Amino acid sequence: MVTWAPVPVWADDPLSAIDWLSSSVASPAGSAIGTPARPAEAPVTTGGALPQDVAVSVLDAPSPDAIGLLSPATTGLPRDLWGMGLEEEVRAAIAKDRNDLLPALQALTMTLMLAEAVPPADSSGIGALLLARIDRLLAMGALDQAAALLDAAPAGDPELFRRAFDVALLTGNEERGCERMQATPNLAPTFPARIFCVARSGDWNAAALTLRTAQALGYVTEEEDSLLSRFLDPDLYEGDALPPIPARMTPLSWRMFEAIGEPQSTATLPLAFAHAELRDTAGWKSQIESAERLARAGVIAPNVLLGLYTERLPAASGGVWDRVDAFQRFETALRAGDPGAVAQSLPTAWTQMAGAELEVPFATLFAEDLSRLPLTGQAGRIAFDLGLLSPRYETLAKARKAETPRDSFLIGLATGSLAGAIPPDTLGRAIAPAFLRPGAAPEFASLMEQRRMGEAILLAIEKIGRGVQGDLSGVTDGLAFLRHIGLEDTARQTALELMLLERRG
Structure with a gap:
């Protein structure tokens, strides 16, 4: 039998930037990752020898913020x-x-989040930046x-x-x-999480006992109690109204709704939830x-798309089925x-994929094979555009x-050479100067003077994104x-x- 000592949920925990996270463990309010690696006493000063805006950092231990999967x-x-950027900024x-x-x-953003990098100069050493990067990926x-x-x-960090x-x-x-x-003693699981895990281990009696303990101690809300009770004994509530759907669905709640035979659509939930419906338990x-x-x-x-689109013949028409049919015929x-x-x-397959904004995955799958065929007319033009959207552009x-x-x-x-080329439209006229006169606008130059390249790249991503909505100077x-910093392929x-993509608002 799995046992854990009762631990209350911390009511004052700060909300994560990802507000759909399950309350699976309790942790001291205000913590980031582990205990801050700071001395208990204030450091001794030397009469103001350092200016107030000079950052200091702890050097006696590696910071979790330096962790990455992609090397320089x-x-x-x-x-x-x-560079000299401040952790909070x-x-x-x-x-x-x-x-x-x-x-x-999107790919460049992901690369930044996964990159190995020295933490900011004033890094607290408790992994706050690592947490921010993980939350961005989520x-x-x-x-x-x-x-x-x-x-x-x-x-072992909560x-x-x-x-x-x-x-x-x-x-x-x-x-x-x-x-x-x-297996991690310093984790303090909340009652909903431990009840779920005890039940998953097969000890339903212990799970039920844990729920009764939580009810007696007031450690579960009415909403949690209703869902957990049905999760542990759905037959007992057969014919009763469903538990209320949480205003903020969490992965733990979603999985328990699925377990009682009432899976909730992920279409309107945050993107991360879509992974739950890639499993074989979901419908095609x-x-x-x-x-x-x-x-x-x-x-x-x-x-992954290719495998699902070609898994079987569509049994209906309209919507996604028309897309599947067009994809399969092509x-x-x-x-x-x-x-x-x-x-x-x-042409039909391209129209369907463009309507779902899936042109780049479609190009990645088929552009090279299409380039080997003698296509002309409309098909030839589509094949050309697909080639430009593919990795072998x-x-x-x-x-x-x-x-x-x-x-x-x-x-x-x-x-990478626009010599003699005439921009065909307004957007092309905004793009052309970047390829004819690459450089850094003043706001980028200011960041680069402080070696804050990561922040400058995020600013470039933001400005180009705003440009798609009409601010063409940002493009x-x-x-x-x-291009100025060598990200030629991305540019x-x-x-x-x-x-080539219709993403203009």
């Missing part, structure tokens, strides 16, 4: 990524909401990436465990999460729709190597002979800066996506 050699970014820059980013900018729906970063972090436990719940690895909870339609959300965000491999024609059938099926662009001024401009972007400045991909 892999990312091309300096190890001193945050870096955290605020990371936490800033940047929704609906272009795929290339907000992006990048659960696999967040899980890998959590695995590299120190074990705030890290909360995130790891929820990732486990959403990816179907709850047994691992429960085992970690049991739910799996496809969830995979589309995650592929659109660039956090799962396009092959994929069958391409596998057969039949140019005529491909030319006939590609430069190679495929060099193999293409420009037929229109638009072609010339796009090929110039793909090869020029952001792209120029990315080219972003420029091509700006021109």
